[in-house]
Amino acid sequence: xxxxxxxxxxxxxxxxxxxxxxxxxxxxxxxxxxxxxxxxxxxxxxxxxxxxxxxxxxxxxxxxxxxxxxxxxxxxxxxxxxxxxxxxxxxxxxxxxxxxxxxxxxxxxxxxxxxxxxxxxxxxxxxxxxxxxxxxxxxxxxxxxxxxxxxxxxxxxxxxxxxxxxxxxxxxxxxxxxxxxxxxxxxxxxxxxxxxxxxxxxxxxxxxxxxxxxxxxxxxxxxxxxxxxxxxxxxxxxxxxxxxxxxxxxxxxxxxxxxxxxxxxxxxxxxxxxxxxxxxxxxxxxxxxxxxxxxxxxxxxxxxxxxxxxxxxxxxxxxxxxxxxxxxxxxxxxxxxxxxxxxxxxxxxxxxxxxxxxxxxxxxxxxxxxxxxxxxxxx
Amino acid sequence: xxxxxxxxxxxxxxxxxxxxxxxxxxxxxxxxxxxxxxxxxxxxxxxxxxxxxxxxxxxxxxxxxxxxxxxxxxxxxxxxxxxxxxxxxxxxxxxxxxxxxxxxxxxxxxxxxxxxxxxxxxxxxxxxxxxxxxxxxxxxxxxxxxxxxxxxxxxxxxxxxxxxxxxxxxxxxxxxxxxxxxxxxxxxxxxxxxxxxxxxxxxxxxxxxxxxxxxxxxxxxxxxxxxxxxxxxxxxxxxxxxxxxxxxxxxxxxxxxxxxxxxxxxxxxxxxxxxxxxxxxxxxxxxxxxxxxxxxxxxxxxxxxxxxxxxxxxxxxxxxxxxxxxxxxxxxxxxxxxxxxxxxxxxxxxxxxxxxxxxxxxxxxxxxxxxxxxxxxxxxxxxxxxxxxxxxxxxxxxxxxxxxxxxxxxxxxxxxxxxxxxxxxxxxxxxxxxxxxxxxxxxxxxxxxxxxxxxxxxxxxxxxxxxxxxxxxxxxxxxxxxxxxxxxxxxxxxxxxxxxxxxxxxxxxxxxxxxxxxxxxxxxxxxxxxxxxxxxxxxxxxxxxxxxxxxxxxxxxxxxxxxxxxxxxx
Ligand SMILES: Nc1ncnc2c1ncn2[C@@H]1O[C@H](COP(=O)(O)OP(=O)(O)OP(=O)(O)O)[C@@H](O)[C@H]1O
Ligand SMILES: [Mg+2]
Numbered sequence: 024x025x026x027x028x029x030x031x032x033x034x035x036x037x038x039x040x041x042x043x044x045x046x047x048x049x050x051x052x053x054x055x056x057x058x059x060x061x062x063x064x065x066x067x068x069x070x071x072x073x074x075x076x077x078x079x080x081x082x083x084x085x086x087x088x089x090x091x092x093x094x095x096x097x098x099x100x101x102x103x104x105x106x107x108x109x110x111x112x113x114x115x116x117x118x119x120x121x122x123x124x125x126x127x128x129x130x131x132x133x134x135x136x137x138x139x140x141x142x143x144x145x146x147x148x149x150x151x152x153x154x155x156x157x158x159x160x161x162x163x164x165x166x167x168x169x170x171x172x173x174x175x176x177x178x179x180x181x182x183x184x185x186x187x188x189x190x191x192x193x194x195x196x197x198x199x200x201x202x203x204x205x206x207x208x209x210x211x212x213x214x215x216x217x218x219x220x221x222x223x224x225x226x227x228x229x230x231x232x233x234x235x236x237x238x239x240x241x242x243x244x245x246x247x248x249x250x251x252x253x254x255x256x257x258x259x260x261x262x263x264x265x266x267x268x269x270x271x272x273x274x275x276x277x278x279x280x281x282x283x284x285x286x287x288x289x290x291x292x293x294x295x296x297x298x299x300x301x302x303x304x305x306x307x308x309x310x311x312x313x314x315x316x317x318x319x320x321x322x323x324x325x326x327x328x329x330x331x332x333x334x335x336x337x338x339x340x341x342x343x344x345x346x347x348x349x350x351x352x353x354x355x356x357x358x359x360x361x362x363x364x365x366x367x368x369x370x371x372x373x374x375x376x377x378x379x380x381x382x383x384x385x386x387x388x389x390x391x392x393x394x395x396x397x398x399x400x401x402x
Numbered sequence: 403x404x405x406x407x408x409x410x411x412x413x414x415x416x417x418x419x420x421x422x423x424x425x426x427x428x429x430x431x432x433x434x435x436x437x438x439x440x441x442x443x444x445x446x447x448x449x450x451x452x453x454x455x456x457x458x459x460x461x462x463x464x465x466x467x468x469x470x471x472x473x474x475x476x477x478x479x480x481x482x483x484x485x486x487x488x489x490x491x492x493x494x495x496x497x498x499x500x501x502x503x504x505x506x507x508x509x510x511x512x513x514x515x516x517x518x519x520x521x522x523x524x525x526x527x528x529x530x531x532x533x534x535x536x537x538x539x540x541x542x543x544x545x546x547x548x549x550x551x552x553x554x555x556x557x558x559x560x561x562x563x564x565x566x567x568x569x570x571x572x573x574x575x576x577x578x579x580x581x582x583x584x585x586x587x588x589x590x591x592x593x594x595x596x597x598x599x600x601x602x603x604x605x606x607x608x609x610x611x612x613x614x615x616x617x618x619x620x621x622x623x624x625x626x627x628x629x630x631x632x633x634x635x636x637x638x639x640x641x642x643x644x645x646x647x648x649x650x651x652x653x654x655x656x657x658x659x660x661x662x663x664x665x666x667x668x669x670x671x672x673x674x675x676x677x678x679x680x681x682x683x684x685x686x687x688x689x690x691x692x693x694x695x696x697x698x699x700x701x702x703x704x705x706x707x708x709x710x711x712x713x714x715x716x717x718x719x720x721x722x723x724x725x726x727x728x729x730x731x732x733x734x735x736x737x738x739x740x741x742x743x744x745x746x747x748x749x750x751x752x753x754x755x756x757x758x759x760x761x762x763x764x765x766x767x768x769x770x771x772x773x774x775x776x777x778x779x780x781x782x783x784x785x786x787x788x789x790x791x792x793x794x795x796x797x798x799x800x801x802x803x804x805x806x807x808x809x810x811x812x813x814x815x816x817x818x819x820x821x822x823x824x825x826x827x828x829x830x831x832x833x834x835x836x837x838x839x840x841x842x843x844x845x846x847x848x849x850x851x852x853x854x855x856x857x858x859x860x861x862x863x864x865x866x867x868x869x870x871x872x873x874x875x876x877x878x879x880x881x882x883x884x885x886x887x888x889x890x891x892x893x894x895x896x897x898x899x900x901x902x903x904x905x906x907x908x909x910x911x912x913x914x915x916x917x918x919x920x921x922x923x924x925x926x927x928x929x930x931x932x933x934x935x936x937x938x939x940x941x942x943x944x945x946x947x948x949x950x951x952x953x954x955x956x957x958x959x960x961x962x963x964x965x966x967x968x969x970x971x972x
Contacts, residue, residue, distance in 0.1 A: 092587055092699075112590040112699075113599075125588035129606045138602070139592030186592065196591075 035067040037104070038226050039089065039194055044098035046084050046250075058084040060250040061098070066194065066228055071220055074230045075237040076247035077273060082230040085247070086198050089228065090119045103193065113142075118187035119196040122203065124179050126171040132158075132182050133167040139190045157185040160219065177208045181215070188219055195220075197229040201236065213239065234274055238262060246270050266309070268398050271321035278366050282320040282397060284312050292397065296320055297362045299341055301392040308397040321396040324369040328389040329357065329380065343388045345380045355379060361388060422870050423786060426778055433775070434797050437837045441816030442800070445808070448659040448815050460660040473639040474664055477624055480555065480640060481668075484562045485619035491563065491716065492570025492615060493608075498713045499571075500578040501604070501698050502706050515717045516568035518724060521941050523898040523915050525628035525922070526934055527564045530723035531557060532632065533730055533927060538737040540726065557633040558640075564720065565629070566622050570615040577611035578604070586699035596702040610679065617676045624669055625805030627901040628915075632922055641665040642807040642901065649905065655815060662808040673803035731931035746932035754917055754933060761914040762940070765896035768832045772840035772892045773885055779840075780847025781877065785856065802841035806901025809838060814905050826908035834902045839895040843888025850884030851877075886952040890945055897941050 046059040059081040066072050074082045087093045089100055091112035100107050107115055118139065126135050136157055140150045158164050161181045171179055180200065187195055200216070201209040213236060220227050231237050237244050238258040245255040254266040265271035268279060282294040291302045292312055303320075305311070312318055332342065343361035355370045357380065368388070380386055452459050464470045495516060499509050519527060534541040535552040542550060551557075585607070589599040627642035634643060641661055649658035700706070731747070733740045751758075782788075783795050801809050813834055817824035824830040858880070862872040878885075900915040907916050914937050921930035 090587075090591055092590075111596075112587065113593055113595055115591075116593060117591070118593075119587065119591045121584045121588060123582065123584055125582065125584035127585060127588070127603060138589070138594070142589075142592060142594040142598055186588075190592065 035069060037065050038068050038102065039066040039228070040101040040104075041065075041085075041089070042099045042101070044085070044088060044095045044100060046081070046088060046093060047096045057250050059088070059095070062247075062250075062252050063098075064245055064252060064255060066226060068226055069224055070243060071217070071227045071229065071241040072243045072245060073237040073241040074228065074245050074247060075232060075234065075273075076253075078232055080247045081250040082232070082247055083198055084250075086119070086196050086228065086230050090117060090196050091115050116190070116192055117194045117196055118190055118192050119198060120183050120187050120200045122199040124171070124183040124203075126179055126182055126186075128171055131168050131170055132163060132174070135171065135182055136185045136189055138186060143190075153189050154185075157189045160222075161185045161188075161215070176204055177212060180204060180208075180212055184216065184219065188223060188225070191223065192225065194226045194228060197227060199231055200229075201231075202233070209236070238274070246273065248273070263394070264307075265321065265396060268319055268321060271323070271396055275321075275323045275325070276367070277321040277323050277396075280320050280322070280364070281400075282318045284314055284316040284318060286314055287312055294318065294320065294397070297364055299362075299390075301390065301395065303392045303395045303397060307393070307395055310399050312397070312399075317400060319398040319400050321398065322366070322390070323394055324356070324367040326391045326394040327366065327368045328391075329359075329368055329370050330387045330389065332385045332387050334387060340387055340389045343386055345382050345384050345386060348380065348382060350379075359386065359388060420869060422873075423782065426782060427788070430775075430779055430782070430794065433837075434794075436822065437833045438797055438800055440822070441809070441812035442804075444816035445659050445662065445812040448656055449663045460656050461663065464657055464660045464664070469639060470641075470644060470661060470664075473641045473644045473661075476555075476638055477640040477642075477665065478668065480558060480562070480630075480638075481620045481623040483559050484566060484623035485616045487559070487563045488567040488619045488623075489570045489574075489612060489615045491567040491712075492572075492574050493612065494709055494712050495567070495571045495716075496575035496578050497701065498709050500575055501701050502709065503700065504710065512713060512717065515720050516571050518720060519565050520568050521894055521898070521945065522938050523628075523918060523934060524565055524626060524900065525561075525632055525919070526727065526938075527723060528557075528561045528629045528632040529918075529922060529927070529930055529934060530726045530730075531561050531564075532922075533726045533736060533931075534723065540737065553633055553635040554637040558630050558638060561629045561633055562623050562626055564723070565626075566619050569618055569622065573615045573618065574608060574611045577608050581607050581698075583698045590699055596700065597705075599699065600701060600705070613679050614676065617672050617679065621669060621672045621676075621803070621805075624665065624672070625807065625901060627805075627807050627904070628919065631919070642805060645807050645811060646904065649811060649814070655811075658811050659815060662805075662811045665805050666808050669803060669805050669808070673799075727931045727934055730928050731935050733928060736927040736931075746928045747936075749929060750932045750936055754914070754936075757912050757914045757917045758936070758940070760911050761897060761937075764828065764831050764835065764911070764913070765893055767828075768835035768839070768896045769889050769893045771832065772836040773843055773889045775836065776840040776843030776847055776888055776892075777878070777881070777885055780844045780851065780881075781873070783844075784848045784851040785859075798844055799841050801837045802839070806838070806899065806903075807905075809834065810902035810905035813902070825906075826910055828911055830906050831903055831911055831913075834906055835892075835896045835899070838902060839892050839899070840888070842891040842895075843885065846884040846888040847881055850881045854880050882955055883952060886948060886955070890948050893944060893948065894941055897937065897944075 042063050043061045044059060044063070045057070045061050048056045048058055050056060062081075062085055064072075074085060076082050084093060088095045091107070091110055091114070095108070102115060102117065112119075127138065130138065133154055136154045137150045140153060145153075154167075158167060161184060163178065163181055163185060166174060166178060166182075171182065174182065180203075183200070197216070201212055204212060216227075216229075219225070229241065238261075241258065243255060244258050244261050246253045246261060248269050254261055254270050261270065262274055265274055265277070268277075271277040272279070280296045282296050285293040285295055285300065287293075288305075290305055292305055292308060293300060293302050295301075308318070341361055343359040343366070345357055346360045346365060347358040349356040351372075353372055355372050357368045357370060358365050359368055366388070449460050450456055450458070495512060498504060499512055504512075531552055533539065535550065535557070539552070542548075581604070585603050586599060589603045590596070594602065625642065627646060630638065630640045630643045631646070634640060641664060645658045645661040645665070648654045648661060701709070730736050732742055732744070734743050734745065779794070779798050783791060783798070804812075813830060814825065816822075817830055824833075854877075859872050859876055862876045863869070867875065898915060900913070900919065903913060904916060904919070907913055914933060918930050918933045918937070921927075921933060
């Protein structure tokens, strides 16, 4: 990506574009399911884009429409500016890496990787050369003559990756490729994918329902829910400025409270939440509120600071009682009772310097209102 | 450190440690000894011992008759031809049902039409083929074809293909269905054309099914006796009919035994090959982690058109054949006097009443006894370990693996003198059916037990229930759907199968199928048709009742019943 951007200062080339793509499944006698509703987005050359959303939101359907496995009910798909709606998957040259790997069980590792090359009728020495290179790059040397069932999960996943990468495709599609792996292997393989994507300068569209995976690597995140695209942007932006309560909940597992608007100023809006008053930047609000409105406030659990009672960290402070605590390795998650409600707080686990708060102990909570998000209450 | 010696008491005798299992095993071995080993050994004895000394004289004698050698080759050629054509046709049907977007009702029709030959007596298609393509055949007249004879290889081949291709269809569509659909997707997304996908993924992955189907059809055709009897004439002899004619026509038991030994050898080869094939782990079982439930990719367009055309022709042809039988049962004299009449049905219910009653009684008894045995044998071979377990498994399948003719001849030889004189009794008929067709029951019980975690039974034991109580209160309720599935096939077989029992019927006990055969050999086509229709209706009705009963019993289990129409032989 870096290279191509340096070379031509123009905008990067659009490789893939979806225009108002919808997919409606008709269930006999049972009405219909809108799996994807009017989705539009573009993917530029060299980009790594992640599609994220809860289970059943239509991610796989979107990806399979792009791959050519499903015909959209409405809308158009363009690859390099060419309308491909009527092309089958075999004519699109955009291989897919499947969640269950979909390795051919009756073919060896070599034959699996060579499959697409042979389908393109490449001479056998070129096939052998390319496959050998791929095996080297993905650390599969020595496994060539084995069958997929004789490989570990991680190796199988790398064969699936090699099989797609060896075709040097314009775009590579991933459908939750890591969800069958354990946590450690997942991190390793994710890094591998990212590395290969950069070395080979491949454009990737990557589906996942794991937020860490989505935020961790890509250039851009597209958040979906109920078949619709809710927000797209770089991970930082989506994390810090979720556009809807759904995104705030899904991406950052935010706390939600009713917020009563006390006054609206030029730059800030003064709200009351659980009898505490906060001044929140107007820019954090999804519309211009009026006095006495009731809004929804989203508070990211990571933005709340905990301190032993009596320690002063700032002004936006109140007391609370630890009701529940969960050790999560890198962080500690607390449920803290304050006023008449509770709040989830994620506290970094910095070794040595921090004490763990025990259940029942009193703490002081410090809020950072500049990170609050305010939403209009709908419905 | 020294490893302490095992205490001697671990080798407690089975009688004390598990008396229920012990008595069950004794009963099973006893029944095997009487109804499997005794007849088979008698057959071998009669073949190889002349006046008490070992000799190849009998074999040499039948081998020296040119006619018998022709019968052996005929059997092998026919079986090869049928297994290839039937498997091909079955594959086409399976592709149509699992890999095309033909409308649902059409697929249901395809499935239903393939059920018909499975539940009809094995020679139904020969009867209707005679009516359509035989002398004065309807279709021949309609098409204006002269000089065509249905009698001989062509006729038997068409008829057996029609009868047995549904078996291929069942086996292959099962394997095509379990393939992971994402493999199709993967092939396409890597740039393979649809033909290439079919050639490099679909067909290689279904090879175990193809192999199994070829073996099954080979065995079925090898054993089939009714079709060649009706359509073979003297132009195309095969072993089962020759053996039958030797025994019933010339009362030559030794010759019949020797001939059936010739038949036994290829049948056992097929049986061993099949065990080998099913024993090796198939590729399919290692595919599809979290099998994504996507649809299979479409086949190439031209292929879909071809498949649809072939299936349409076949379906129309099969329906036509059955319609002929129905029509034939209502006309006075087939193709001579076509006036409508109930005469034949009146005949069936008057003179055939005994046959109907006998058949139902025999089928009912065999089904009940066979199911109980199947549960016991299936349970002990799947759940228990004991010496001779594999031998028990093997023996239990033996009568099933052997051609019916061989079993029938073995039974008449084995039970025609003291100490066990059973010729002409109900017992011998029921035993023949039970030990031949409980095999499907055993298989479905074993398959079902493999799915059930032994921890469930261990839980019951640990809660204080005894072995027997655990079996009746935990195991049986869990496997009852499989038992019923086995029962259905057992019943269908007992109603329709003929190859073994043709040797065992008597004046006292007779069967519907033998009545049909008699009508055919007397050229009473309309009577044969009426008998066939009555038989098919009874089977359909009984099967529907059992299906309902199963539905009621398993209503609270919410477990979809997987009918595996796996193997239906003659
Ligand atoms: N063939 C189909 N027929 C009917 N409905 C379908 C079909 N395939 C998917 N759906 C429905 O469409 C919706 C979107 O499905 P999709 O597979 O795209 O979800 P997803 O976002 O990939 O979910 P997950 O994270 O669980 O994989 C779901 O509600 C699903 O039930
Ligand atoms: Mg999905």
